[in-house]
Amino acid sequence: MDEDFLAAFLMARALGRRSRSQAWLFGFSYTKVYRSLEMSRLSAEAERLVSSRLGWGGWFGWDNCSRLRETVVDAFIDRHLDPETFGRLTDDGALAISLIDEAARSGRGRRYLAEVRLALKDAEEDSFRARADYIAGKIK
Structure with missing residues (x-):
């Protein structure tokens, strides 16, 4: 089993409702x-596994990357998954900013981001403290 398929499988599990480790599965995948x-680069089977669980999104509903971002953000907010895991979901700064921006589009998302900010503001890593500062600017 290759890494991409494993990640797709774990993402599909996280997007379901049965797993008790959804936040961890999101973080891993x-x-x-x-x-x-x-x-x-996903095989057709792996892409189907993930895309079948994604919401249809807004204007860019045809774009699986946008659909993935929106669906994952909605899952963290709607299921009130661990805020710190959301803040550390990716090591990629650009992907983290896109997740934060997506969450900041709604009042519920901004309230959730306030919790994420609290979880990250005293982090040892500069990058996570910088995310907390970015979030502070988004939730004003």
């Missing part, structure tokens, strides 16, 4: 699945 979708 988000960046890998996003980059694999972006580079069109």
